[in-house]
Amino acid sequence: MADRNDTLFAHAREVIPGGVNSPVRAYGSVGGTPRFVQSARGPYITDAAGREYVDLVASWGPALLGHAHPEVVEAVREAALRGLSFGAPTEGEVELADLVAGRVTAGGLKPIEQVRLVSTGTEATMTAIRLARGVTGRDLLVKFDGNYHGHSDGLLAAAGSGLATLALPGTAGVPAPIAAQTLVAPYGDLDAVREVFAELGDRIAAIIVEAAPANMGVVRPAAGYNQGLAAIAHEHGALLILDEVLTGFRVGPAGYWGLEVEAGSLYEPDIITFGKVVGGGMPLAALGGKAAVMSQLAPVGPVYQAGTLSGNPLSVAAGLATLRLATAEVYAAVDAKAVQVAEAVSAALAAEGVEHAIASAGSLFNPVFAAEAPRDYPAAKAQAAFRYGPFFHAMLDAGVSLPPSVFEAWFLTAAHDDAALARIVEALPAAARAAAAA
Numbered sequence: 001m002a003d004r005n006d007t008l009f010a011h012a013r014e015v016i017p018g019g020v021n022s023p024v025r026a027y028g029s030v031g032g033t034p035r036f037v038q039s040a041r042g043p044y045i046t047d048a049a050g051r052e053y054v055d056l057v058a059s060w061g062p063a064l065l066g067h068a069h070p071e072v073v074e075a076v077r078e079a080a081l082r083g084l085s086f087g088a089p090t091e092g093e094v095e096l097a098d099l100v101a102g103r104v105t106a107g108g109l110k111p112i113e114q115v116r117l118v119s120t121g122t123e124a125t126m127t128a129i130r131l132a133r134g135v136t137g138r139d140l141l142v143k144f145d146g147n148y149h150g151h152s153d154g155l156l157a158a159a160g161s162g163l164a165t166l167a168l169p170g171t172a173g174v175p176a177p178i179a180a181q182t183l184v185a186p187y188g189d190l191d192a193v194r195e196v197f198a199e200l201g202d203r204i205a206a207i208i209v210e211a212a213p214a215n216m217g218v219v220r221p222a223a224g225y226n227q228g229l230a231a232i233a234h235e236h237g238a239l240l241i242l243d244e245v246l247t248g249f250r251v252g253p254a255g256y257w258g259l260e261v262e263a264g265s266l267y268e269p270d271i272i273t274f275g276k277v278v279g280g281g282m283p284l285a286a287l288g289g290k291a292a293v294m295s296q297l298a299p300v301g302p303v304y305q306a307g308t309l310s311g312n313p314l315s316v317a318a319g320l321a322t323l324r325l326a327t328a329e330v331y332a333a334v335d336a337k338a339v340q341v342a343e344a345v346s347a348a349l350a351a352e353g354v355e356h357a358i359a360s361a362g363s364l365f366n367p368v369f370a371a372e373a374p375r376d377y378p379a380a381k382a383q384a385a386f387r388y389g390p391f392f393h394a395m396l397d398a399g400v401s402l403p404p405s406v407f408e409a410w411f412l413t414a415a416h417d418d419a420a421l422a423r424i425v426e427a428l429p430a431a432a433r434a435a436a437a438a
């Protein structure tokens with residue numbers, strides 16, 4: 001029976017391409033009608049038909065504290081009362097830059113001295129790349145298959161044939177000469193990167209990598225992998241851009257980099273990008289690095305970058321409130337909940353004899369329909385992905401909203417209490433049966 005979500009989706013498709021403002025929201029890979037969210041609070045979202053779901057999307061990461069955290073909402077409200085946007089600097093921006101730089105320290109290392117605020121993760125990575133090119137005076141960029149860094153032209157490049165082959169456009173609308181400035185290397189293989197640098201090292205400005213990939217499903221980097229990338233880049237006078245848009249301030253107070261350094265992998269990225277949690281659910285993202293690199297940005301340096309809404313006061317207020325509330329206890333609690341849900345998912349799938357593994361990196365995780373958690377993109381793609389749609393819909397029918405794609409991480413929040421977790425656990429047996437029957 002058609003409900004308000006169906007009516008809205010039908011109308012939306014007439015006035016919005018595909019009915020959505022970001023493709024994965026359209027339920028393309030799982031089928032069915034996306035739920036139009038009317039409101040959200042804590043671990044729950046309520047759809048346009050008034051139905052409540054336990055949410056494991058968390059706005060794709062930002063809602064670390066849960067939806068509409070009262071202190072975050074109050075901070076935004078207070079900021080709104082002082083004005084929505086000025087196009088002039090504010091005190092909050094200085095505080096947020098301090099907070100980001102001060103937090104991202106580990107093992108005696110402090111890779112961030114200066115921070116530039118932008119509005120989206122796409123802008124953060126795009127700016128980081130321009131900055132790396134400006135600093136090095138080189139054009140080429142190395143990225144990895146299965147890694148997502150936003151939708152700027154050069155980052156939507158698909159692997160050509162052969163390692164050091166300049167990439168092809170990964171979407172219509174990107175000129176081949178722009179895609180050809182990107183080299184796509186296989187994720188997880190340091191030797192492949194060494195080969196690329198052996199051939200083209202003096203033309204490569206930077207390597208960009210997701211600190212822990214989560215856009216081909218979660219893929220935990222091998223210990224020392226990111227450190228190895230830093231070493232190769234630095235040996236050849238290139239920069240390492242560590243993309244923590246998704247992982248930054250979500251998997252720990254100093255991001256995935258902080259977890260790695262604490263585990264003994266001491267390395268310093270040259271530029272780190274942030275998004276999602278740093279804006280507390282409002283449009284805000286950032287890039288940071290040493291002053292010597294960051295000061296190459298305009299107005300001090302020759303690399304131009306700007307934004308009417310950059311450092312927007314409402315977004316800054318949400319980011320400040322969120323980061324101040326994101327204590328070590330919050331991360332420990334989110335970690336524990338993630339383990340609890342992952343174990344319950346695994347037990348339910350095992351009970352139905354469904355081949356699976358749990359891929360995880362910090363508190364990010366997702367089930368994988370394969371014998372082992374993937375270490376690279378080909379392995380991630382080789383799973384029995386057809387099992388996910390029925391699993392997803394059985395969960396949705398039972399009131400649990402999962403990411404609508406098998407290639408996305410599940411996100412817990414500090415607000416997922418025992419009642420919310422119990423609803424997830426109760427929904428799992430039927431979903432596991434649906435996956436088994438697929």
Ligand code: PMP
Nearest residue numbers: 120121122148149150245246275
């Ligand atoms: N980098 C990573 C690692 C991401 O996961 C994303 C978005 N999911 C982006 C960059 C782009 O961020 P945005 O969607 O805010 O442009």
